[in-house]
Amino acid sequence: MSDTFTFTIDGVEVTATKGQTIIEAADQSGVYIPRLCYCEGLKPYGGCRICTVLINGRPQAACTQPAAPGIEVTNESAELNKHRRALIDMHFVEGNHFCMFCEKSGDCELQALAYRFGITAPQYPYMFPKRDIDATHPDIFIDRNRCVMCGRCVQASRDVDGKNVFQFVGRGSDKRVAVNSEANLADTDMAASDKAAEVCPVGALLRKRVGFAKPIGKRDYDNTPIGSDIESGKSAAQ
Amino acid sequence: MSKPKVATTSLAGCFGCHMSLLDIDDRILKLIELVDFDKSPINDIKKFTGRCAVGLVEGGCANEHNVHVLQDFRRNCEILISVGDCAIMGGIPAVRNGIPLKECLDEAYINGPTVYNPSGQIPNDPELPLILDRVYPCHEVVKIDYHLPGCPPPADMLWEALVALLTDKPLDLPYELIKYD
Numbered sequence: 351m352s353d354t355f356t357f358t359i360d361g362v363e364v365t366a367t368k369g370q371t372i373i374e375a376a377d378q379s380g381v382y383i384p385r386l387c388y389c390e391g392l393k394p395y396g397g398c399r400i401c402t403v404l405i406n407g408r409p410q411a412a413c414t415q416p417a418a419p420g421i422e423v424t425n426e427s428a429e430l431n432k433h434r435r436a437l438i439d440m441h442f443v444e445g446n447h448f449c450m451f452c453e454k455s456g457d458c459e460l461q462a463l464a465y466r467f468g469i470t471a472p473q474y475p476y477m478f479p480k481r482d483i484d485a486t487h488p489d490i491f492i493d494r495n496r497c498v499m500c501g502r503c504v505q506a507s508r509d510v511d512g513k514n515v516f517q518f519v520g521r522g523s524d525k526r527v528a529v530n531s532e533a534n535l536a537d538t539d540m541a542a543s544d545k546a547a548e549v550c551p552v553g554a555l556l557r558k559r560v561g562f563a564k565p566i567g568k569r570d571y572d573n574t575p576i577g578s579d580i581e582s583g584k585s586a587a588q
Numbered sequence: 589m590s591k592p593k594v595a596t597t598s599l600a601g602c603f604g605c606h607m608s609l610l611d612i613d614d615r616i617l618k619l620i621e622l623v624d625f626d627k628s629p630i631n632d633i634k635k636f637t638g639r640c641a642v643g644l645v646e647g648g649c650a651n652e653h654n655v656h657v658l659q660d661f662r663r664n665c666e667i668l669i670s671v672g673d674c675a676i677m678g679g680i681p682a683v684r685n686g687i688p689l690k691e692c693l694d695e696a697y698i699n700g701p702t703v704y705n706p707s708g709q710i711p712n713d714p715e716l717p718l719i720l721d722r723v724y725p726c727h728e729v730v731k732i733d734y735h736l737p738g739c740p741p742p743a744d745m746l747w748e749a750l751v752a753l754l755t756d757k758p759l760d761l762p763y764e765l766i767k768y769d
Binding site for chain 1: 670673676677678679680682683685686722725727728732734735736737739761763764766767768769
């Protein structure tokens with residue numbers, strides 16, 4: 351029995367191999383499904399729900415749902431995009447995202463999603479939560495104002511670096527990323543070369559002394575929307 | 589037929605958005621063929637002379653005077669646009685939102701390292717507008733029709749938006765012009 355099979359995304363047939371998730375099969379076929387917590391190389395856990403698609407009419411997280419023969423996936427619909435926009439808006443109002451002085455601006459995946467969806471202002475009131483920063487480490491700093499709780503750093507540190515530097519603590523709006531030490535990041539064995547230091551989609555976990563290295567106009571999402579690289583794979587394949 | 593009027597103001601902002609408007613360069617000559625400027629720092633008209641087609645608001649609301657001006661703009665403008673990150677999310681002034689107001693005033697007027705204030709008083713002259721508990725984005729105070737993000741928004745974005753609105757065309761901004769920084 352062949353390991354490859356087909357299913358449809360928005361009516362277009364795509365090929366998948368056994369064991370692939372919807373998002374992996376979509377990426378391979380040049381179909382971009384918006385996502386935030388998903389990061390290639392890390393185990394998906396369906397946290398942010400921005401990649402929610404309809405599978406045979408039922409909402410599922412595309413990053414965790416296995417592809418299956420013959421299923422009908424809806425990715426682009428006004429309703430799904432409305433929900434995605436609402437999720438992105440919530441991220442902006444639940445943190446303190448001062449894009450104008452953020453080193454990650456232009457390369458930030460949350461910001462890029464907002465650009466892609468044409469969001470000019472969030473629809474919900476800003477919460478302006480009180481969050482702290484941790485600049486004790488010589489090479490890395492944490493600015494929890496920008497954290498979107500995607501858990502990429504937690505996973506990368508645990509699964510790739512084998513260090514368990516980060517973990518979520520607290521519940522609800524008090525949830526935050528804590529470090530595995532008595533006090534600060536400086537007391538952990540975190541290193542600038544760790545995978546955890548590069549996976550943050552926003553500017554919450556950044557390497558020091560490299561900010562603003564890329565000039566405006568040459569940053570990842572200055573000229574083309576997030577997901578264009580995946581979609582260009584589609585145009586190359588056609 | 590008289591030209592539509594445009595009004596502009598800066599609340600808790602830095603005037604960077606107004607500078608960006610001036611960055612449309614020689615297109616400002618085309619703009620004044622399309623519109624008359626009403627209440628605006630550009631021509632220094634202090635009060636509305638009539639109803640305006642478009643109002644551009646830069647900056648958020650940090651004190652009661654800002655709220656008063658914003659409400660005045662809402663009353664007098666058909667279309668009200670918040671321009672720039674301060675108007676849309678509070679911007680740099682909103683950095684104070686995580687700090688209690690008393691702590692901010694104490695730092696500014698009593699405890700700051702460069703402060704010389706032998707009387708130890710925080711200014712409280714009736715002429716001074718009361719400062720708000722936090723900085724509010726404009727759309728949390730009055731209804732806003734359009735938002736033009738950026739710090740400041742690119743001159744091209746202001747131009748595209750104004751021309752579209754004044755010529756009854758849809759405001760469809762290209763991807764490259766929507767920036768939050």
